[in-house]
Structure formats: structure tokens, C-alpha cells
Amino acid sequence: MTNVLSWTIWVPIAVATLLAFFPRNAVGAIKGTGLLASIATFAISLAILMQFQDGVAGFQLVESHSWIPQWGVRYAVGIDGISLWLVLLTTLLTPVVFLSSWNAIHKHPKEYVIAFLIMEAAMIGVFVATDLLLFYVFFELTLLPMYLVIGVWGGANRIYAAIKFFLFTIAGSLLMLLGIIYLAFLQYHHLGHPDFSIVDLYDISIPMRTQSILFGAFALAFAIKVPLFPLHTWLPDAHVEAPTGGSIILAGVMLKMGTYGFLRFCLPLFPDATAKYAGLMIVLAVIGVIYGALVAWVQPDMKKLVAYSSVSHLGFCVLGIYALNQTAIEGSILQMVNHGLSTGALFLLVGVVYERRHTRMLADYGGIAATMPLFATFFVIAVLSSVGLPGLNGFVGEFLILAGSFKTHPTAAVIATTGVILAAIYLLWLVQRVFFGPITNEENRHIPDIAWNEVAAMVPLIILMVWIGLYPNMFLRKMSPSVQQLLTTVQRGGERGQTMVAQRHVILSREDGEGSHRQRSFASLRMTKGKQ
Amino acid sequence: MNPLIEPGWLNAILPEVILCVGGMVLMLLAAFAPKLSEITAPVALIVFIITAWSERLVRGGTFFGGTYEISGITRIFDITFLLAAMLATLFAREYLERERIESGEFYALLMWATVGMMMMAKGLDLLIVILGLETLSICIFVLVGYHRRIPVSNEASVKYFLMGAFATGFILYGTALFYGATRSTNFAEMSRVFATANPSDPMLTIAFVLLMSGFGFKLAVAPFHGWAPDVYQGAPTPVAGWLSVAPKAATLIAVIRLLAAMSPLLQHAVWLKMIAALSILSMVIGNAVAIAQRDLKRMLAYSGIAHVGYMLIALLSIRDEAVAAIAVYTITYALMNIGAFGVVSMLAKNQNDPQTLDDIAGLGFRRPFYGLALTVCMFSLSGLPPTAGFIAKFYIFKTAVDSGHVIIALIGILTSIVSVYYYLRVVYYLYMKEAPEGEAVAVGGVFATGALAISIIGIFVIGLFPTPLFEMAGAAARALIPYP
Secondary structure, three states: OOOHHHHHHHHHHHHHHHHOOOOOOOHHHHHHHHHHHHHHHHHHHHHHHHHOOOOOOOOEEEEEEEEEHHHOEEEEEEEOHHHHHHHHHHHHHHHHHHHHOOOOOOOOHHHHHHHHHHHHHHHHHHHHEOEHHHHHHHHHHOHHHHHHHHHHHOOOOHHHHHHHHHHHHHHHHHHHHHHHHHHHHHHHHHHOOOOOEHHHHOOOOOOHHHHHHHHHHHHHHHHHHOOOHHHOOHHHHHHHHOOHHHHHHHHHHHHHHHHHHHHHHHHHHOHHHHHHHHHHHHHHHHHHHHHHHHHHHOOOEHHHHHHHHHHHHHHHHHHHHHOOOHHHHHHHHHHHHHHHHHHHHHHHHHHHHHHHHOOOEHHHOOOOOOOOHHHHHHHHHHHHHHHOOOOOHHHHHHHHHHHHHHHHOHHHHHHHHHHHHHHHHHHHHHHHHHHOOOOOOHHHHHOOOOOHHHHHHHHHHHHHHHHHHHOHHHHHHHHHHHHHHHHHHHHHHHHHHHHHHHHHHHHOOOOOOHHHHHHHHHHHHHHHHHHO | OOOOOOOOHHHHOHHHHHHHHHHHHHHHHHHHOHHHHHHHHHHHHHHHHHHHHHOOOOOOEEEOOOOEEEOHHHHHHHHHHHHHHHHHHHHHHHHHHHHOOOOHHHHHHHHHHHHHHHHHHHEOEHHHHHHHHHHHHHHHHHHHOOOOOOHHHHHHHHHHHHHHHHHHHHHHHHHHHHHHHHOOOEHHHHHHHHOOOOOOOHHHHHHHHHHHHHHHHHHOOOOOOOHHHHHHHHOOHHHHHHHOOHHHHHHHHHHHHHHHHHHHHHOOOOHHHHHHHHHHHHHHHHHHHHHOOOEHHHHHHHHHHHHHHHHHHHHOOOOHHHHHHHHHHHHHHHHHHHHHHHHHHHEOOOOOOOOEHHHHOOHHHHOHHHHHHHHHHHHHHOOOOOOHHHHHHHHHHHHHHHOOOHHHHHHHHHHHHHHHHHHHHHHHHHHHOOOOOOOOOEOOOHHHHHHHHHHHHHHHHHHHOOHHHHHHHHHHHHHHOOOO
């Protein structure tokens, strides 16, 4: 099958359009069609995996058509080791959402299914677009469905959460839009014709000052999306109010659009600025790791706890990215997938129990392992994956990130490690308070255990948690060449910057600070690469 | 010596002639066959379609002693005016019937107003522009006050009349001063004088300020925007939608011609800064005040003020790109803004009462198509992909960055972030608020639904496949800027 990437984008959109004409009360048919479409999309994405060639660094399965020739914009898609697993994660989690919410959504099921299908297409588009403006179009297109999902099917305070989510993200992305326009302007003067291709943009050399500003515009948009420490305030609100399916997709995939953006754009496009601000990003990431963990610890609400644990876990991902070496970045990409699986599973399970008891407060539970044994088993596995128990997926990702960042930023790595310990504390404490001990609340004696559709949603997630935990190499092998190439791009730009710094050193011999920092970070980069 | 009226003159004004005659036929129909009032709207639509089709027959060139230009860009603007008039007709059909004010002269006035706008777009002489403007304004006075029995409608008409009279006075006085300085009101001849004129001549500055104040009134840019919310609120809703788009487009093309003629001077004088100030002021005031509005028509009025601010950004660089950007923006704006007003016009409610956000609560699920249409219009107005609004806004900001106006583009982006809030609030009322019992539900027939379908399809077609429009606008704009 050729054009397999386009198929994954357009199948969900086509089905969503078709569903718009379904009669409103044919609930079963609507849900069934949605589920089948998402499973079909997953099947198509498995074909991507089959056709994906190991050992190739650049974009594969490339497809490119002229879209707006006057602006040099193309409908160009392609996939590489960085985006491969994120696409598969997206196509996996969408059927999981439909399965888990099979009986949970009573209000406007038609619109619910349509919203998730469009969201799926847009998220896949974000990961496979190789044209900057096409990427932006998909990036924005994810917003509206998620806004509606939170705002229509969410909890009591859903309006506030939905609007906050939308305004935070749009503020970042509109500033990024200006950055994109300026970048295109520079590219036009560089090439003589308009061009938005990402690969071509990697070759452009931008003066340091401009790079810093553009880096700021892009990094702000992605940092809000991740979310990085001071910009995270929308996330707990959005997660708590969103319906279970919304939380799964939000945590599982949408946050990764931010970390993916860092990898795809900030690093290779602005290598000098990256080198200059890597320290800052790492500091923010580490603060996020510790702060998220500490706040999660004191949450009385299960969903909020999981939401803050996301802030902490995504901090690890950003730490890995800005450690700027092969091990850490590979770990970071793997951790993005891991977080999608484990946090997706946790949100799903919290949703299961919320639907039966209509409370998420830890204090209302206790000892329900006895009433819901199967549920408890799933929950404990998901928690252990999230904690990073060796043998499960979380361990591999966190270990690689910490090992990689220890080489370049030992202090940051050491501090971040406490985040792992804190995660063990708050998550295991959660398990302890909810599942074990005596049943204090009489209502908890007769909760029906997890149902068939929820089991069906959980099983693939559990299988993958174990699979990645035991055979991480299969996953890492596919991303290695792309990560290596990414680092080469960053380094090439960095050397250009280094020459500039060196020249500046001759002129201003006493100027130190940022120059030495840059040299250190790239010296260590080369050291890492030498070892490989 | 060429004859003053060239042989091809009838061909040149074919669309205008069709519209004039069509309007008269409708008037006669309304007077002598009142029983046929059912068919006036379809007849009007057919006249508009024939006019649009006749654009293909018109050959380019300059006519009437170099005062009337037919070219690619005038064709694009003609199409925009006709599109706006057709959408207004479609929305008006059922609206007028519901309000029991249906009659033929409504559509006749729309046609003659369109003729006025076509003259403004094609005039190469300030006097032609003013003639067109007056033809347009007189029709607008009547159309705004068309709801004879309702006080707000009368109030709106009087308000527009008084303010409009002042604006025309300003424009005339500015023109007189320009004539004093250049011995001509013809753009081409003015441009020759401007090439060697002294940019610090106070007479030119006064003339320019007077003209821009007058045109600014028609454009509803801040600080000349005060009338817009009141007039839109009082006018019959389909008229308000049309009024917020078509006259602005006509005025913009006239301003573009004026600025193009003055381009030798623009780099030296503070005039560009004035336009930049108007643009920034409009974007800030329009978007900030729109947040406070609960009345939908007033909110759209302030959003319209902001949108003219965005269009003025492109005027800062009179290049073909900028003109193309404005042409794309006006067509897009016609689709999305008249569409939004159209949904408001369907809210079955007494025109005298304000139509607030509460009236659309829960509409998204009760009337899915209208809800979807309003959502699409709102997202297009806020400039989110994959709608036409994104393409148009991107084009404007791109021209700004390309010509070095990064700061004003930044202000545009920042105010856009603000605007997202109130556009989003409409979507929130549509889908996330439960409708109170017994509230007004949108009613619409075939005509209005068809108009909404045109809007939605147009918004997505331009949003996804803008290339043909770009080609048309780009080629046309290159021809518009003849002065070096």
C-alpha cells in the first residue's frame, strides 16, 4: 500500500464526515463505526511499521504534493525514527478511548465519536507533516475537538477548564505562527523562492539574536503544550474536568506534541539558541519533575494526582531532550511512548472506578482490591509501569534519560532521580490507600468489577508495557539513526556557533559565561558520540 | 483626439447597467404586481447571477476619459460585492417575510448600492469615487431604516445618515484641497504631481487627514467607529451583515488607489504612521471591547472594527502582494461575516430586542447545521486553520513581515489571541450551555440554509485550496499598481 501515511490521516476524517450524516439515535451503529474506523487506522499504522526500514535516518514513506505553490507550501508527509512510535501510540490509544467510553458517554455520542476521529487525524498529521505550515495547520486542528470534548462531556467546572486549555495553547501557537512567518521570510531570502520544507529549513543559518527570538517563539508554544513548569497550570484543570477519553488522549498524545516539537523544530532549527538555553530548559524540566511529584503527593483527588504525575514525567522527557546526547534523547522518545501507555492506562482506570462510584477522592476508597480484583491487578501494573519498576517500560525510559543526562548535567540528573523516588512514594501510596486495608466505606463493598470493554482496552496497553520493558531494543533500534542524525544537525549548527564564539573570544578575550557553557555542552556531545 | 466616451463604453459598464435595470424592474414589479412579492427575491438572485456572469464579457481597459478602469482587480472586487449581495438576499428572503416587511424595493436598493460600490472600485478619479460613495450611502440610509415601524431601526438610519453626511463632507473637502495642490482629481495626474511635491506641505497633510477621516468612517476604523455597533444593532440583520463587509471592501480599494497615487510621497511623510496608528487602534479597541459585548450584533460590529485593523496592516506596504492580500481577505470576510450575521438573523425573535449570547444557547445540538455553520464562521473569524480566515490572516501577516513591519504583525497576533476568547465564547454557548425552555430557536428555510451552505463551503474551499484565488488576486494586483 503506497501513501500509507496519508491513509492514516484521511481514513478517520472520511469516517467522521460520513458519521455526520448518521441518524442521531443510531447510537450503536455510530459507536461501532467509530471503533472499527479507529481499529482500521491502527491496522494501517501497523503497515507503516512493516514498511519502515531500520537504519535509515531521514524521512521515509515520503509523499509530497504541491499545496499552495505561491507560498511554497506543500502537502508533504514522511516518518522517521522520532515520529514512528508516536504515530503508533496515537492510533493505538484512539480505539482504546472508544472501547473505554463505550458505555460511559450518554450525551451526544455522535459528536463525541466525530470529535475523537478528527482529533486522531490531526494528531497523526502533526507527527508526520514534513512541511512547517502543514504541521501548524494540524497542530491547531487538534485544539477545537479537544476544546469541545472537555467543554461538552467534561465535569462540573468544564467550561473554565476548556477555555483555559484553549487560550493557553492558542497564545503559544499564535506567537509560533509569527515565528514561522519570519522563518519563511528568512528562508525566502536564503533560497530565493518560498519554501516551508522542514528538511530544507535545517540548512538555514540564522544569526544568534534572531535565533534566540525564534527559539523563544517556538519553545513557548511547545513548553505550554508539554507543559513545562511555570506554564503547566492549565493541565490539572483540563485533566480533572475532561472525560476519561479526553484525558487519555490529552496525556497520552497531545502533551507529546510539545516534546516532539522540541525535537523536530527547536533543536535542529536553532542549534545555537538551543545550546545557549539548554541549561534553562533543563532547570525548568527538573523543577517540573520535583514540583509535579510533590504536588501529586498531596492531592486528595486521584485524577489530579495522575495529572500532576504527568507534569513530573514530562519533565523527564524535556530533561532528556536538552541533555543533547543519543542515550538521553532515545530515552526521552521512549519515555513519551511509555507515559502515553501508563498514564493513559491510569486515566482509563480512574475513569472506570469514577463511573461506578462517582467520586475520585482517595478518602472515599480503601480496600477495594477485594471487591474488584481484576481492576486492582490492572491498576497495580499501570502504577508499577509509571513508577519505573525494572521489567516494565517506565524503567527503561527513565533509566536512559537519567544515564544520558548524567554525562552532561550530573547535578540535574541527580536531582531528577529524586523524582523517581517521589513517584514511587505517591503512586504506591495511592495504591495502598485505594486498594488495600480494610473497607471503610460500605458503598465500596459492591462495586462491579471491570467490564469486557474496559478489559479489551487495557490488555493491549499492559502487553506493550511488558514488551517495551523486556525488549526495549526493538523500539530503540528504529529510532537510533534518526536521533543520531538529529544530533549531527544540532552539532553542525553548534560548530557554526562555536566558530562565532571563538571569533568573539579573540576580540573580547575576557568574555566568558555563555561561550564556555556552549563549548562544554558540545564537547560532551562529541564525547558521547565517540563512545557509540 | 480620442472621443471622450470610447466606443466600448457600454461593454465596460455592462454589469452596472444590468443591475440598474434589474433594480428598476423589481421596483415596477413591486408597484404593479404586489401579488408577485413571492418571486422578487428569486428574481433578484437571478439578476445578481446574470451580473456575475456578465463579468466574463467585460473587456479590460480605461474608459470615460481615463476615469473608469476595468481590470482583474476590479473584477475580483465586483465578484466580492455580488457575493455579499447574493448572501444578503438569501438571508433577507425569509427574514423579511418573518418580519412582514417583504417588498421588492429592498432588493432594488441592494442592487443600486452594488452599482455604487462598483463605481468606487473602478473610479480612477476621486470624483467618480465620491459619486459611487454617495450612490452607495443613499441606498444604505434606506436599507438600515428598512424596518420602518421599529424605533431602533429608524434611530440607526438617522445616525448613519448624520455621520455619513459629515464623512462625505470631509472627503469632499479633502478632495478640494488635493485639487488645489495638484490641479486634478485624477489619480494618475495626481501621482505625477506628487512625484515632485514637497512631503511636508501642510495642505497635502490636511487633505490626506480629511480624506482618511471620511474613508475611515466608511471603513469603521477606530477612532471613527462609534456608529458601527448602534447601526448594526438597529439595521435588519441581513443588511447589517452586508453593511459590515461590502462597503468596507469598496472603500478599501478606493483607499488603495489613493495610496498608490501618493506612493512617491508616502515614504517621506508621517502618513504611513497615521495608517499604522489607525490599524493598531482598531485592532486593540475592536478586540478589547468585543469581549464586553453580549449582544451578538454588537460583538460582530466590534470584531469587524478589528478586522479592518488587520486589513490596514497590508496597506502599510502598497505592493501587489499587499493588494492581493486585501482582496483575499475581503472575499473571505464576506463569506464568514455575512454567514455569522445570517445565523443571527434566523433567531426568531422580535428585531427590537437585542439578540444576545443566551439566544444561541444549546443551538449546536438543537439545530446542528446552524450550530456548525456559526462555529465554522467563528473559527474562520478567529483565523484558525483549516478555514479561509487562517489563509487570509496569514497572508496579511506575511506581507507585513516581508515588508519589515514585524512589530505591527506582533500586535496583530497578540490582539488575535484576545479575539479568540470572544469567538470561542460563542462556540461555548452553542455547545456547552443548555438552552432555557421556551427560548427562541433558529428558524430558517431553504434560502437561508442555502446561503449558509455557500458560506461554509466557501470558507473551507478557500481554506484548503487557496491557490486559484491567489492566482487571480496576484495577477490582478500586479496590474493595479501602475505607478512606479
